Amino acid sequence: xxxxxxxxxxxxxxxxxxxxxxxxxxxxxxxxxxxxxxxxxxxxxxxxxxxxxxxxxxxxxxxxxxxxxxxxxxxxxxxxxxxxxxxxxxxxxxxxxxxxxxxxxxxxxxxxxxxxxxxxxxxxxxxxxxxxxxxxxxxxxxxxxxxxxxxxxxxxxxxxxxxxxxxxxxxxxxxxxxxxxxxxxxxxxxxxxxxxxxxxxxxxxxxxxxxxxxxxxxxxxxxxxxx
Amino acid sequence: xxxxxxxxxxxxxxxxxxxxxxxxxxxxxxxxxxxxxxxxxxxxxxxxxxxxxxxxxxxxxxxxxxxxxxxxxxxxxxxxxxxxxxxxxxxxxxxxxxxxxxxxxxxxxxxxxxxxxxxxxxxxxxxxxxxxxxxxxxxxxxxxxxxxxxxxxxxxxxxxxxxxxxxxxxxxxxxxxxxxxxxxxxxxxxxxxxxxxxxxxxxxxxxxxxxxxxxxxxxxxxxxxxxxxxxxxxxxxxxxxxxxxxxx
Amino acid sequence: xxxxxxxxxxxxxxxxxxxxxxxxxxxxxxxxxxxxxxxxxxxxxxxxxxxxxxxxxxxxxxxxxxxxxxxxxxxxxxxxxxxxxxxxxxxxxxxxxxxxxxxxxxxxxxxxxxxxxxxxxxxxxxxxxxxxxxxxxxxxxxxxxxxxxxxxxxxxxxxxxxxxxxxxxxxxxxxxxxxxxxxxxxxxxxxxxxxxxxxxxxxxxxxxxxxxxxxxxxxxxxxxxxxx
Numbered sequence: 001x002x003x004x005x006x007x008x009x010x011x012x013x014x015x016x017x018x019x020x021x022x023x024x025x026x027x028x029x030x031x032x033x034x035x036x037x038x039x040x041x042x043x044x045x046x047x048x049x050x051x052x053x054x055x056x057x058x059x060x061x062x063x064x065x066x067x068x069x070x071x072x073x074x075x076x077x078x079x080x081x082x083x084x085x086x087x088x089x090x091x092x093x094x095x096x097x098x099x100x101x102x103x104x105x106x107x108x109x110x111x112x113x114x115x116x117x118x119x120x121x122x123x124x125x126x127x128x129x130x131x132x133x134x135x136x137x138x139x140x141x142x143x144x145x146x147x148x149x150x151x152x153x154x155x156x157x158x159x160x161x162x163x164x165x166x167x168x169x170x171x172x173x174x175x176x177x178x179x180x181x182x183x184x185x186x187x188x189x190x191x192x193x194x195x196x197x198x199x200x201x202x203x204x205x206x207x208x209x210x211x212x213x214x215x216x217x218x219x220x221x222x223x224x225x226x227x
Numbered sequence: 228x229x230x231x232x233x234x235x236x237x238x239x240x241x242x243x244x245x246x247x248x249x250x251x252x253x254x255x256x257x258x259x260x261x262x263x264x265x266x267x268x269x270x271x272x273x274x275x276x277x278x279x280x281x282x283x284x285x286x287x288x289x290x291x292x293x294x295x296x297x298x299x300x301x302x303x304x305x306x307x308x309x310x311x312x313x314x315x316x317x318x319x320x321x322x323x324x325x326x327x328x329x330x331x332x333x334x335x336x337x338x339x340x341x342x343x344x345x346x347x348x349x350x351x352x353x354x355x356x357x358x359x360x361x362x363x364x365x366x367x368x369x370x371x372x373x374x375x376x377x378x379x380x381x382x383x384x385x386x387x388x389x390x391x392x393x394x395x396x397x398x399x400x401x402x403x404x405x406x407x408x409x410x411x412x413x414x415x416x417x418x419x420x421x422x423x424x425x426x427x428x429x430x431x432x433x434x435x436x437x438x439x440x441x442x443x444x445x446x447x448x449x450x451x452x453x454x455x456x457x458x459x460x461x462x463x464x465x466x467x468x469x470x471x472x473x474x475x
Numbered sequence: 476x477x478x479x480x481x482x483x484x485x486x487x488x489x490x491x492x493x494x495x496x497x498x499x500x501x502x503x504x505x506x507x508x509x510x511x512x513x514x515x516x517x518x519x520x521x522x523x524x525x526x527x528x529x530x531x532x533x534x535x536x537x538x539x540x541x542x543x544x545x546x547x548x549x550x551x552x553x554x555x556x557x558x559x560x561x562x563x564x565x566x567x568x569x570x571x572x573x574x575x576x577x578x579x580x581x582x583x584x585x586x587x588x589x590x591x592x593x594x595x596x597x598x599x600x601x602x603x604x605x606x607x608x609x610x611x612x613x614x615x616x617x618x619x620x621x622x623x624x625x626x627x628x629x630x631x632x633x634x635x636x637x638x639x640x641x642x643x644x645x646x647x648x649x650x651x652x653x654x655x656x657x658x659x660x661x662x663x664x665x666x667x668x669x670x671x672x673x674x675x676x677x678x679x680x681x682x683x684x685x686x687x688x689x690x691x692x693x694x695x696x697x698x699x700x701x702x703x
Contacts, residue, residue, distance in 0.1 A: 068699055123649040130645050134636040137253050144632045147696045148646065151628070154692055155650050158685060162653035166660055166678060223254070291563060293702070314566040325561030327552075329492050341484035342565040368495075384561070 010203030017196030046096040048197035056086030061153040064146035076142035113164040239266035242422040247297035259446040272437030318385035321396035328370040343388035375406035395425040485575035531663030546630040573697040617682035618658040
C-alpha cells in the first residue's frame, strides 16, 4: 500500500489518467453541440483544475483543524503545502477560464461568479502566505495560519454563493459551464480527467512534503554544525 | 524541595509541582526539562543569568505560556488541562504593571475585581488602596502616576482576589526605597498562608525571603538548595553560574 | 462571578477608555466624513453625474476602511501596555473576551454610523427613504455584526505579528467581500428605488447566515488566536 501511495506511483497514475482523459476528450467524446464548439474541450481541464484546487484547500482545512488539536507541526506542513498547490491550481483556473472566455465569447474578463470567486480565492490564500511571512515563531505561525485556513475555507462557498445568487443590479455575462446535462462519453472523459487531476494533486502534495522534510533536515544539520 | 511524591505526615501539601518542563521557541529549546516542587507556604527564590529561562518558567506557571512538554501543576490543578482554577489561585507581579493608563486606579481595580469575581469588591479595593497609600489618588488616571505608584497599584491588582500563590518577576527592580518598603511590608503581612515564587537579580532579597533557592542556567536547574545558606557562600556559587551585573 | 459579569466588565472598560480619550472615535469620524468628500470629487468627472447607484457602495466602502483603522487601534493599546497579559491571567473564557471586544467594536461602529449616515444622506441622497428606515437599520446592524466579528478575530491575530497595521486589511478585505456584496446591494436598492423587507429578504437572510457562521467559527478558534 505504501508503495502505491509513493510519489512516483501517484505521478504515474496521474499521468495515465490525464493522458487517457485528454485522448478521450479530444477524440472520443462528441464535440459540444452548443455554439462553443471545439473550444469547449478546455472545460475538461478547466473544471477538474478548479475542483482540485478546492480539494487542496479542503485538505488544508482538515489539516488546520488537526494541527489545532494536536499541535503537531506536520499538520501545519501539510496545510501550507496544500495551500501552495491550491493557489497554483487556482491561478491556472483563472488563466484557462480567461482563455476559454476569449475563445468562446471574445472577452478576456467578465465579473461572473466563477472567475470572481477564484480571484478572491487567490487573494485569500495569498493573504495566508503573507500572514505566515510576518510571524517569526514556529508554533505561533502554525496556529495563526491554521485559524486563517479554517476561516478562509468557510468563506469560499459563501463568496461563491454571494456572487452567484445575490443580484448586483447590473447583470453580468453568465457563462454556462454546460456541466448540467453532461452524459455518456462526455461524462466519462470528464470523470477520468477529474480522477487524473486529483491524483496529480496527491502526487504533488506527497512530493512537496518530502521536499519540505528534506529542507528541514538540512536546516537542522546546519544548526548542529554551528552554521 | 524536590521531594518524592509521598510526603511524610506534617509536611505541607505541594502547591507547585513541575515535572520535566520543556519549552521550545522557534526550534530552540529554552527550557530543557525542569523538575521541582514547592510546598504550601514556601518561598522559592529563582536566580540566574538573563535568557536562562526564569521568566519563561514563571509564565508557564502563570498559564500565560503553554509548555512544549512535561507536566506542571499549580494549586492542585494541571495548568494545561485545567487553567481556570489555577488562574483564580495565582497573582502575578512583573515589571509590567498591567494597568490601563487611561482608567483611574479605582476603575482599574474594579475591572479586575469583576473579572475575578471578588465579592466584597468595594471594601476590598478601599482597604488595599489605603494599605498601599494610594487612596488620595484613587480617582486619578494611571497615566499620571509615577513608576513607584504604578508598581504599588499593580501589587493591589495582583492580590485583589486573595490568591494563594504569588508569582513575582523581579518585583523590586526600578522601585524607589519607599515603594520597596511598602512592597516588603505587604509581603511580610501576607507571608503566612501564601506560597511565593520570585524571580530576582537581588541576591539579598532572594536570600532574605526564600525558603528554597534555585539557580536556572540555560534552561536547566544549575543549583538548588533549601534556605540556610549564608550570603557569602551563596554569592560564590552564584558568581560561578551567573556572569552578568546582578546585585550581590 | 459569571461570564456575563466579565463580559460587561470588559465592555465597560473599553467603552470608558475610548469615550474618555476619544482618540479612535474622533479619527474614525473625521476619516468617514473626509472619505465622502473625496468620493464626490473622485466620481464627479462629468457635469451633473448621477451617483445614485453608487451610493450603497460608497457608504460601505467608507465604513469598512474606517473599521480597519479602528480595529488596529483598539488592540494596539492592550498590547503596548501588556494589559493583554493582565486580561489573560484572569479566569475568563477566551470566548467571553471575543464577544466583549466584538460588542465594543460594534458600539463604536454604530456611533460612527449615527454621525455618518445623516451627513451622507445630505451629500448624496435625493430620495426620501424615511419609509424604508427600518429595513435600512436592519441591514446596517446585520452587516455591522459580520464586520465586527470577523474584524475582531483577525485583529487579534494581526496585532501579534510584525506588520500589525498592514496585515489586517490583507486578511480582512477578501473575507468581507460577501458582506459587501449583500450590504451594498441592499443599501443601493433602498437609496435608489426604495425597498421593503420583502425585496431585501434574500440579502438579509444571507447576512444573518454569514454572521451566524462566522460567530461560530470565531467561537471555535478564538482561544488559539489570542493565546500564546
